[in-house]
Amino acid sequence: AQSVTQLGSHVSVSEGALVLLRCNYSSSVPPYLFWYVQYPNQGLQLLLKYTTGATLVKGINGFEAEFKKSETSFHLTKPSAHMSDAAEYFCAVSGRADKLIFGTGTRLQVFP
Amino acid sequence: DTGVSQNPRHKITKRGQNVTFRCDPISEHNRLYWYRQTLGQGPEFLTYFQNEAQLEKSRLLSDRFSAERPKGSFSTLEIQRTEQGDSAMYLCASSHRKGVTQDYGYTFGSGTRLTVV
Numbered sequence: 301a302q303s304v305t306q307l308g309s310h311v312s313v314s315e316g317a318l319v320l321l322r323c324n325y326s327s328s329v330p331p332y333l334f335w336y337v338q339y340p341n342q343g344l345q346l347l348l349k350y351t352t353g354a355t356l357v358k359g360i361n362g363f364e365a366e367f368k369k370s371e372t373s374f375h376l377t378k379p380s381a382h383m384s385d386a387a388e389y390f391c392a393v394s395g396r397a398d399k400l401i402f403g404t405g406t407r408l409q410v411f412p
Numbered sequence: 413d414t415g416v417s418q419n420p421r422h423k424i425t426k427r428g429q430n431v432t433f434r435c436d437p438i439s440e441h442n443r444l445y446w447y448r449q450t451l452g453q454g455p456e457f458l459t460y461f462q463n464e465a466q467l468e469k470s471r472l473l474s475d476r477f478s479a480e481r482p483k484g485s486f487s488t489l490e491i492q493r494t495e496q497g498d499s500a501m502y503l504c505a506s507s508h509r510k511g512v513t514q515d516y517g518y519t520f521g522s523g524t525r526l527t528v529v
Contacts, residue, residue, distance in 0.1 A: 400457065
């Protein structure tokens with residue numbers, strides 16, 4: 301079985317500051333890991349995914365995440381926050397069954 | 413390719429009424445997923461199809477819920493005798509699997525927001 305824990309339901313940063321959103325996973329099989337972003341009243345947009353290969357994954361809008369098996373983590377980072385990054389972010393895990401299991405989300409606020 | 417389309421975008425219904433939502437996936441995708449998202453929570457898996465076959469149903473999918481994908485293209489999700497607890501965003505996603513290869517390119521629709529009054 302798979303599960304995801306997102307630490308911190310709300311994260312606030314200043315524009316230009318580092319963004320760090322934390323995600324830890326549990327999986328009985330090698331995991332596939334995802335970060336999605338959701339704007340109000342919208343669906344989910346894929347930021348990046350890890351399936352196999354390089355553990356540092358680069359995504360859209362300057363985001364990246366690193367798969368650390370020893371720490372069972374897949375934290376999302378962005379060097380410099382922009383006002384347009386304000387949204388809800390979801391970490392998700394998938395195993396052989398292919399369905400996505402989501403965390404509870406982290407709301408990112410960006411202050412000018 | 414216009415992405416995953418969901419209709420309607422919003423639905424307000426009275427408790428006890430039946431509602432039906434539609435999802436049109438990306439045309440070349442053979443897998444279709446339904447999720448439910450309540451306020452302040454992450455999406456929760458409900459069910460998924462490969463072509464017309466329903467391969468898995470969550471325990472969240474009570475007897476009042478039924479999903480179909482009759483021709484392996486669009487899908488419908490029906491909720492009978494709606495309850496206030498059914499109020500949520502219902503999200504559809506599609507992906508493609510060929511043999512043991514899953515592209516993991518899940519694409520989500522914009523969702524249908526259901527309000528039961």
